[in-house]
Amino acid sequence: MEWERVREKIIEQVYPEQKELRDARSVYEKISAFIEGEYGLETHFAGSTGRGTCMSGDKDIDLFVLFPRDTERKTIEQQGLTVGKKAFENFDGEYQVEYAEHPYTKGQINGHEVEIVPCYKVSPENIKSAVDRTPHHSKWASENLNQRQKKDAVILKKFLDSGGLYGSSLKVQAFSGYLCEILIAHFGGFKELAEEAENWRENEVIDPENHHGGGLPQALKEKFSDESFVVIDPVDPERNVASVMSAQNYSRVIHRFWQFNRDPSMKFFQEEEREISQFEVKQEIDRRADFLVMEFERPEAVEDVIYPQMRKTLRRLENVLEEKQFRIFETGFHVGEEKTRILLELEASLPEVRKQKGPKVFHGVEHLEQFTEKYENTFIEDERIWAKIDRDYTEAKAFLNDFLSGEVEELEKKGIPDHVAKKIVEFRFTEAVPDDEEWLKYLAEKLKVKENE
Amino acid sequence: MEWERVREKIIEQVYPEQKELRDARSVYEKISAFIEGEYGLETHFAGSTGRGTCMSGDKDIDLFVLFPRDTERKTIEQQGLTVGKKAFENFDGEYQVEYAEHPYTKGQINGHEVEIVPCYKVSPENIKSAVDRTPHHSKWASENLNQRQKKDAVILKKFLDSGGLYGSSLKVQAFSGYLCEILIAHFGGFKELAEEAENWRENEVIDPENHHGGGLPQALKEKFSDESFVVIDPVDPERNVASVMSAQNYSRVIHRFWQFNRDPSMKFFQEEEREISQFEVKQEIDRRADFLVMEFERPEAVEDVIYPQMRKTLRRLENVLEEKQFRIFETGFHVGEEKTRILLELEASLPEVRKQKGPKVFHGVEHLEQFTEKYENTFIEDERIWAKIDRDYTEAKAFLNDFLSGEVEELEKKGIPDHVAKKIVEFRFTEAVPDDEEWLKYLAEKLKVKENE
Numbered sequence: 074m075e076w077e078r079v080r081e082k083i084i085e086q087v088y089p090e091q092k093e094l095r096d097a098r099s100v101y102e103k104i105s106a107f108i109e110g111e112y113g114l115e116t117h118f119a120g121s122t123g124r125g126t127c128m129s130g131d132k133d134i135d136l137f138v139l140f141p142r143d144t145e146r147k148t149i150e151q152q153g154l155t156v157g158k159k160a161f162e163n164f165d166g167e168y169q170v171e172y173a174e175h176p177y178t179k180g181q182i183n184g185h186e187v188e189i190v191p192c193y194k195v196s197p198e199n200i201k202s203a204v205d206r207t208p209h210h211s212k213w214a215s216e217n218l219n220q221r222q223k224k225d226a227v228i229l230k231k232f233l234d235s236g237g238l239y240g241s242s243l244k245v246q247a248f249s250g251y252l253c254e255i256l257i258a259h260f261g262g263f264k265e266l267a268e269e270a271e272n273w274r275e276n277e278v279i280d281p282e283n284h285h286g287g288g289l290p291q292a293l294k295e296k297f298s299d300e301s302f303v304v305i306d307p308v309d310p311e312r313n314v315a316s317v318m319s320a321q322n323y324s325r326v327i328h329r330f331w332q333f334n335r336d337p338s339m340k341f342f343q344e345e346e347r348e349i350s351q352f353e354v355k356q357e358i359d360r361r362a363d364f365l366v367m368e369f370e371r372p373e374a375v376e377d378v379i380y381p382q383m384r385k386t387l388r389r390l391e392n393v394l395e396e397k398q399f400r401i402f403e404t405g406f407h408v409g410e411e412k413t414r415i416l417l418e419l420e421a422s423l424p425e426v427r428k429q430k431g432p433k434v435f436h437g438v439e440h441l442e443q444f445t446e447k448y449e450n451t452f453i454e455d456e457r458i459w460a461k462i463d464r465d466y467t468e469a470k471a472f473l474n475d476f477l478s479g480e481v482e483e484l485e486k487k488g489i490p491d492h493v494a495k496k497i498v499e500f501r502f503t504e505a506v507p508d509d510e511e512w513l514k515y516l517a518e519k520l521k522v523k524e525n526e
Numbered sequence: 527m528e529w530e531r532v533r534e535k536i537i538e539q540v541y542p543e544q545k546e547l548r549d550a551r552s553v554y555e556k557i558s559a560f561i562e563g564e565y566g567l568e569t570h571f572a573g574s575t576g577r578g579t580c581m582s583g584d585k586d587i588d589l590f591v592l593f594p595r596d597t598e599r600k601t602i603e604q605q606g607l608t609v610g611k612k613a614f615e616n617f618d619g620e621y622q623v624e625y626a627e628h629p630y631t632k633g634q635i636n637g638h639e640v641e642i643v644p645c646y647k648v649s650p651e652n653i654k655s656a657v658d659r660t661p662h663h664s665k666w667a668s669e670n671l672n673q674r675q676k677k678d679a680v681i682l683k684k685f686l687d688s689g690g691l692y693g694s695s696l697k698v699q700a701f702s703g704y705l706c707e708i709l710i711a712h713f714g715g716f717k718e719l720a721e722e723a724e725n726w727r728e729n730e731v732i733d734p735e736n737h738h739g740g741g742l743p744q745a746l747k748e749k750f751s752d753e754s755f756v757v758i759d760p761v762d763p764e765r766n767v768a769s770v771m772s773a774q775n776y777s778r779v780i781h782r783f784w785q786f787n788r789d790p791s792m793k794f795f796q797e798e799e800r801e802i803s804q805f806e807v808k809q810e811i812d813r814r815a816d817f818l819v820m821e822f823e824r825p826e827a828v829e830d831v832i833y834p835q836m837r838k839t840l841r842r843l844e845n846v847l848e849e850k851q852f853r854i855f856e857t858g859f860h861v862g863e864e865k866t867r868i869l870l871e872l873e874a875s876l877p878e879v880r881k882q883k884g885p886k887v888f889h890g891v892e893h894l895e896q897f898t899e900k901y902e903n904t905f906i907e908d909e910r911i912w913a914k915i916d917r918d919y920t921e922a923k924a925f926l927n928d929f930l931s932g933e934v935e936e937l938e939k940k941g942i943p944d945h946v947a948k949k950i951v952e953f954r955f956t957e958a959v960p961d962d963e964e965w966l967k968y969l970a971e972k973l974k975v976k977e978n979e
Contacts, residue, residue: 271891272890272891273888274888274889275886275888275909277888301888301909320908320909321906321907321908321909323888323909324886324887324888324906324908324909324910324911325887325906327887327888328887328894328906328911331891331894357879360877360878360879361877361878361879362876362877400853400873402877402881420853420873423815424813424814424815424855425813425814426810426813426814428855433728433777434777434778434780434781435726435727435728435730435754435776435777435780436727437725438724438725438784441781441784450974450976452974453774453777453778453781454774455773455774455777456728456754456773456774456776456777457777458777458781461974521903521905521914523903
């Protein structure tokens with residue numbers, strides 16, 4: 074009852090009006106008619122706009138051109154491009170060529186963002202690449218969602234998006250639109266899903282088409298062993314639709330559903346706008362350990378490359394700092410439009426003296442010999458020999474300066490991925506709270522700064 | 527050859543002259559004759575003086591009075607004391623009464639420190655308490671050591687003593703005199719022992735009388751499972767003569783033998799006298815983390831009680847400090863004549879903010895509920911819920927002041943043993959390097975300060 078009212082309000086705000094959906098379909102149909110007429114090729118209206126599971130204002134039209142199975146790859150690439158170009162030209166659309174599995178065209182027609190993507194018309198078992206699977210996903214979702222469920226799918230997308238959990242890019246690592254639709258179809262609706270989801274466990278398996286009646290076969294268990302959440306693709310029994318989702322995001326989703334169930338209100342469908350001042354962030358920083366902020370140019374690559382590389386870079390820096398015994402409290406990074414920054418909250422200074430652990434004494438004299446040849450001031454503590462030595466680095470700053478100096482190739486050898494290496498090699502330390510709105514928001518979120526009341 | 531010369535030199539310095547041993551024996555024989563004559567009781571000349579394995583200057587005479595097996599406990603206690611008192615009176619000796627298994631007398635006769643100890647004359651299998659075993663130990667050692675080996679036993683004692691490893695009290699936790707003698711008898715001599723000992727492993731078992739031909743029975747393996755070094759008592763197959771030895775001291779002994787083997791010289795038989803100035807210790811402290819030194823009165827108990835209690839106290843303080851996330855680099859304690867001090871080298875300050883770990887999100891909503899009821903500013907990181915909270919204590923000093931305040935009984939409940947609790951309750955923080963020679967030596971040793979060259 075209460076939820077129904079909230080639901081209506083959300084739909085009002087985020088679900089497209091019928092006219093909007095009709096407009097999009099009419100544009101699709103015109104292009105489709107042109108392609109069928111000119112080239113005798115079937116098309117498919119993929120994407121959420123095609124099946125009425127998009128948010129209002131979403132003007133994307135994904136048009137897939139289906140080539141017969143025996144078309145040669147070269148032909149599909151050439152003709153795929155030609156078809157796209159001619160279609161854009163025919164409708165006076167501006168376009169450009171993009172590259173995925175095959176090259177394709179992308180541009181504007183009548184105010185819609187249109188993609189014309191060539192793929193093979195094959196059954197799911199015979200797909201040659203991921204792009205051939207898309208029409209099947211699209212078809213499955215259309216056939217398995219009624220009107221109310223389509224709206225619930227959009228509600229779910231909004232619910233996730235407000236929590237930073239909508240998207241299956243390597244930046245976001247959370248829910249794809251297709252995954253949202255599968256879950257709504259499987260559980261029946263948003264509310265039903267929410268009630269189930271708070272109880273999801275580690276390695277939860279959802280198999281909507283019941284491909285694996287008696288539980289996953291061993292081979293799939295192994296394949297999915299690193300994935301916290303497994304949703305078997307209705308059109309491909311060996312694929313986990315949720316494979317890109319990180320364990321952290323899976324946990325966040327469960328947590329968010331649990332919060333929602335305790336208070337099913339509008340707030341879960343609105344962006345949380347924190348208004349945190351520079352002063353408040355500075356106050357927060359004073360209450361914490363030392364801060365080091367490293368700043369460098371944004372790496373030149375797409376987000377699906379930058380984000381995994383930045384995560385790897387951060388892990389690497391954490392590891393080498395911890396090897397040097399610097400105590401780390403918090404880390405993070407932010408890729409802004411221009412600047413990329415790495416945040417390290419840590420004990421930035423260590424005593425000059427440290428103890429170097431040696432072998433256990435009763436593990437044999439050869440180890441004692443090696444150790445005492447290497448170190449001078451040795452002694453026994455517990456069951457080991459130790460050496461008292463001077464630390465290489467007492468300051469984390471000095472260590473990072475040295476670790477990240479040298480040629481880009483050296484950095485790569487030290488475990489910094491290439492695109493990041495090219496930029497981080499010229500990093501500089503900067504004040505923790507510079508005058509940068511985006512970064513300030515990031516810090517406030519990262520450091521859990523609460524708005525002053 | 528070289529070693530033989532060194533050996534002769536050590537013997538010259540530490541082995542008693544024949545006259546010294548003869549004098550002691552003659553005193554023993556006079557007392558023994560008196561006791562046999564007056565009471566018809568057999569005696570035994572126990573202790574290292576009795577068997578010529580003492581160091582020169584050692585004036586101890588341990589005289590055991592052997593009572594028949596069927597003597598009642600009450601009788602042995604009364605008559606044991608009477609015999610002792612009369613003997614001291616007869617030889618014009620001053621004495622006092624001490625308490626071990628039975629009360630006994632202890633005093634001076636002709637410049638010798640004499641103990642007259644009553645025990646049962648029983649075979650090793652029938653002993654009623656540890657004191658009855660001593661004459662058997664003594665007898666075994668006498669029968670199994672030739673003249674040269676007796677000297678080697680003394681060399682071994684000196685070797686260990688110079689490294690702080692001679693003594694089986696709960697303070698020292700290392701080698702008893704009897705253990706030294708067993709090892710010399712078993713390996714044949716000091717040099718032979720040294721060569722073997724550097725290769726001793728964890729859970730080494732030495733069984734000189736080969737009581738357990740096929741290896742230790744399971745029950746004994748379990749009994750000795752916490753003991754790094756097992757030497758089966760020649761007169762009691764179920765007893766480990768080395769049971770009091772700590773793993774650290776076992777490691778130190780192996781290490782010391784290994785050092786000796788590489789350079790068999792006099793330096794291992796001399797006390798190492800460090801001449802470290804207050805200034806040098808202060809310099810060392812500047813190169814390290816924060817120092818807290820807690821000072822209180824020496825606990826009122828014997829060393830065998832104080833030392834285990836101090837070790838337990840230190841472990842307890844380490845544990846509670848680490849629970850509070852203070853990072854500890856070094857700890858120690860020193861029981862001086864008057865003052866007892868605890869040393870803590872640590873990061874004495876922590877940031878105000880900390881993260882409180884909560885349950886994994888997918889372990890069930892009931893855990894989420896409990897956690898969020900308790901904490902306000904919660905968030906998800908990795909697979910867990912966490913809370914951002916203020917630390918109870920940012921200063922280790924303030925924490926220790928609170929932890930050790932209150933009544934003695936409260937301290938005992940917090941895990942501080944009674945005798946220490948009575949004194950530590952009035953502790954105060956003191957400067958790390960006060961004007962105290964003994965403490966300075968302790969610090970120099972603990973912090974491995976090298977003498978300036």
